[in-house]
Amino acid sequence: EDQVTQSPEALRLQEGESSSLNCSYTVSGLRGLFWYRQDPGKGPEFLFTLYSAGEEKEKERLKATLTKKESFLHITAPKPEDSATYLCAVQEARASGGSYIPTFGRGTSLIVHP
Amino acid sequence: KAGVTQTPRYLIKTRGQQVTLSCSPISGHRSVSWYQQTPGQGLQFLFEYFSETQRNKGNFPGRFSGRQFSNSRSEMNVSTLELGDSALYLCASSYGGRPGELFFGEGSRLTVL
Numbered sequence: 001e002d003q004v005t006q007s008p009e010a011l012r013l014q015e016g017e018s019s020s021l022n023c024s025y026t027v028s029g030l031r032g033l034f035w036y037r038q039d040p041g042k043g044p045e046f047l048f049t050l051y052s053a054g055e056e057k058e059k060e061r062l063k064a065t066l067t068k069k070e071s072f073l074h075i076t077a078p079k080p081e082d083s084a085t086y087l088c089a090v091q092e093a094r095a096s097g098g099s100y101i102p103t104f105g106r107g108t109s110l111i112v113h114p
Numbered sequence: 115k116a117g118v119t120q121t122p123r124y125l126i127k128t129r130g131q132q133v134t135l136s137c138s139p140i141s142g143h144r145s146v147s148w149y150q151q152t153p154g155q156g157l158q159f160l161f162e163y164f165s166e167t168q169r170n171k172g173n174f175p176g177r178f179s180g181r182q183f184s185n186s187r188s189e190m191n192v193s194t195l196e197l198g199d200s201a202l203y204l205c206a207s208s209y210g211g212r213p214g215e216l217f218f219g220e221g222s223r224l225t226v227l
Contacts, residue, residue: 101162104149104156
């Protein structure tokens with residue numbers, strides 16, 4: 001069973017049409033939840049870290065929120081340049097080998113049409 | 115500040131060969147992690163190095179190995195390549211105090227024929 005599940009797998013929006021991406025997780029204790037953006041042919045780019053339920057982070061048209069079981073990435077009035085795959089990663093509170101390795105979801109592919 | 119640099123960016127190998135990939139982390143970052151990314155499996159953790167020591171290893175066969183040098187640069191090696199090893203191999207570095215905030219390179223795209 002996947003620890004991190006992202007939905008939808010793919011999302012097509014018109015420019016200006018706001019929407020949300022979901023990341024649900026099943027780890028027993030959360031140390032941190034991370035959002036990344038990945039453009040085709042490139043490595044993921046770090047966006048946000050969320051640590052506790054109720055926390056919110058914003059960057060331009062993106063806002064990430066966190067509850068005890070899931071996180072949402074809200075995209076307000078998206079533009080074509082927001083098209084990318086958005087990845088969520090979860091870090092358990094239990095360390096392994098002295099470090100905390102994040103587990104990634106499979107991502108949501110977002111396409112914003114002009 | 116220079117980002118994470120990976121070389122080579124693209125390479126084509128045949129089954130049975132071996133390959134070495136290189137990663138230079140962001141200056142000051144002592145942790146280097148390697149991930150394999152494929153369309154079917156997403157991002158899968160390979161291993162993590164810190165101060166030249168492997169701290170964690172993912173669920174990959176022993177054909178996959180790595181090391182880290184005293185300047186934090188890292189290499190990973192895949193021996194006896196299989197078709198299923200075709201993937202984007204990503205290196206990420208992080209600052210010790212924020213282990214989950216990874217800074218990725220652009221990756222090495224490996225194609226095994």
